[in-house]
Amino acid sequence: MSEANLLTDDGEAESDELLESRRRLGIKLKLARQTKGLTLKxxxxxxxxxxxxxxxxxxxxxxxxxxxxxxxxxxxxxxxxWLFEEGEPDDSPVFRAGTRPIVTLDDRPGDWAGISFERIIPYKGGHLLQSNIHHIAIGAKSGAAISHEGEETGYILRGQIDLILDGVVYSLKEGDSFCFRSHIPHSYRNTGVEPASILWTCTPPTF
Structure with missing residues (x-):
């Protein structure tokens, strides 16, 4: 899989929203790099x-x-x-229904289209846990398997998904749960006939 989706000569046909998303991501990447004192190389x-x-x-x-x-x-x-969110997290320890930040990656062609993350713990430096509700449209999938340090657990709130761990497929439905070490390559896809939602928690924060 390519490491990036590049703008082509007909990039003007892309939506203003997509172009703005790329611009914001670029600004944050550069800010984070400069904050760490790193050169591009x-x-x-x-x-x-x-x-x-x-x-x-x-x-x-x-x-x-x-x-x-x-x-x-x-x-x-x-x-x-942090790279994709537009606003700053709320300092309150309570996050009311309908007010939690939602991160969507729909502007990523081919990857993660139809998937959004509802932030149960809005990202803020110092958190040891990260928790999101993954909302997954019918037929949507998380793209290439990823792996990193940490541990993850989840609970299927609704719908039906396939959880793929190191190539092994586990079919899960509402009420099922899972737990695995994050170094295991993992991905998922919605195989049901309705949108699916997963309460997903991991440590340390990665999403």
């Missing part, structure tokens, strides 16, 4: 990608793949949701 080496790709991403000309974003946030000691 240093970050590229540590995240195992090309310097030219990082430059394109920072300038809104490329959208890194999810596996690459995972490597970048590990090096930059930040979080995927």
């Amino acid at each position: 240093e970050l590229a080496k540590r995240s195992q990608c090309s310097e030219s790709l990082l430059s394109k991403a920072e300038n809104g000309r490329a959208l890194p793949s999810l596996p690459l974003i995972h490597r970048l946030v590990r090096v930059l000691e930040t979080n995927i949701s």
Whole structure:
């Protein structure tokens, strides 16, 4: 799988929303890199990608793949949701129904389309846990398997999904739960006839 989706010469046909999403992501990547005091070359080496790709991403000309974003946030000691969220997290310990931030990756062509994350614990530095409700449209899937440090657990709130762990497929339905070490390559897909939702918690925070 390609490490990025690149804008083509007919990029003007893309929506303003998609272009703005790329621009915001690039600004945050550059800010995180500069905050860590890293050059493009240093970050590229540590995240195992090309310097030219990082430059394109920072300038809104490329959208890194999810596996690459995972490597970048590990090096930059930040979080995927911080890269995609538009606002700052609320300081309140209580998050009311209908007010929780929702992160959507629908603007990623081919990857994660139809999937959004409802933040149970809005990202903020210092949290040891991260918890989201993954809302998954019919037929949507999480793209290429990813792996990282940590541990994850989840509970199927509604619908039916396949959870794929190191190539082994587990069919899960409403009321089922799971737990696994995050170094195991993992992905999922909605195999049901209705949208699915998963309460998903992991430590340390990665999304």
